[in-house]
Amino acid sequence: MADTNGHLYAELGDLARYLDTTLRKLDDAGAPLTTMSAQLPQAATHLEGLTKLTEEGTHEVMRLTEELQDSHAIVLGQLRKALMAVDNNENTPCVACLLRESQQLVAQEDKQLIGSRDRLAGTLTKVAETLTKGQTGGCVACTLTQSIHSLSQDDKRLIEIMTALSFQDLVAQRVKKLTTIVHDVERKLLELVVVFGLKHENATPEIKTDATDMLKQLKATNETAMKQNLVDDILGKFGFN
Amino acid sequence: MPADPAMKILVVDDMSTMRRIVKNILKQLGYANVEEAENGQEGLTKLQGGGFGFVISDWNMPVMTGIDMLRAVRADEAIKKIPVLMVTAEAQQENLIEAVKAGVSNYIVKPFTAETLQEKINKIFP
Secondary structure (H helix, E strand, O other), X not given: OHHHHHHHHHHHXXXXXXXXXXXXXXXXXXXXXXXXXXXXXXXXXHHHHHHHHHHHHHHHHHHHHHHHHHHHHXXXXXXXXXXXXXXXXXXXXXXXXXXXXXXXXXXXXXXHHHHHHHHHHHHHHHHHHHHXXXXXXXXXXXXXXXXHHHHHHHHHHHHHHHHHOOHXXXXXXXXXXXXXXXXXXXXXXXXXXXXXOOOOHXXXXXXXXXXXXXXXXXXXXXXXXXXXXXXXXXXXXXXXX | OOOOOOOEEEEXXXXXXXHHHHHHHHHHOOOOOEEEEOOHHHHHHHHHOOOEEEEEEOXXXXXXXXXXXXXXXXXXXXXXOOOEEXXXXXXXXXXXXXXXXXXXXXXXXXXXXHHHHHHHHHHHOO
């Protein structure tokens, strides 16, 4: 009986020491968990700030691109008028005026397209000088056509710049999903802090949350997203031309 | 019937950058009569107001998604014939099939080019 009691006390002592060690370990783990859960809102704020920053930057590039497009539209209109005037042998000084105006507009454009702009401005100046000296003819019409073609090519590049900016939308959508995940992790971490990690990994089954969905969506975006040609193939099977 | 350049077009997207991009491309393609909506609900209300000939919509939006708006459009006798082009980052096969079942007129995955948008408009308005 005394042996049994001694053994029981020894077992209880071991158990008490084990509980004490465990509680101390949980205390140690509690501090970093609390710090982490406090940092997560900052992470979410930084992510949201990232979206705002890219959005502002994108809008600024768009604004400049739209200014260039508007300016190109005016220059193109004037060049076409000038070409028509040359073709009809109309008053050449007036054509020269239109060209000078176009040249000035092109010269004022943003420095980003400097190479293309300088070539075009140079050509327009030459045409204007030729016209002022009273020399008209097929050569001038040719040069005007080339200038119009050159500007049209630049317009295509400007549209490409605009469409390339759709990266911001894609980035923002992914950041939004990440923010949802961060908020969910933050909530779970706070729960852990409260219960000192008693509910952990295998203790509870996976709970379906927004974050689980978002993680799946992000994974799917990387692994199974279709390209436009595949979309068109499938649409074709549904009878879309 | 080819698209009328004066046709009123509604661009529905919660991202201002995307609305601006689509609007800009449409302008370059000759369509200047463009209105915007920030989500499916706002889009639906504008469509029910009348006058629109074409809709370009995103899928993922707050308040009402693009696919829900599409279903609501197709269920509304007054506006059900308006062509709806979905422009979205939702590029999973099941999304596309869901959109086809809901009555989408065509589907573009982001990122896209101006040529793709023009090609789809030409297909919708042959």
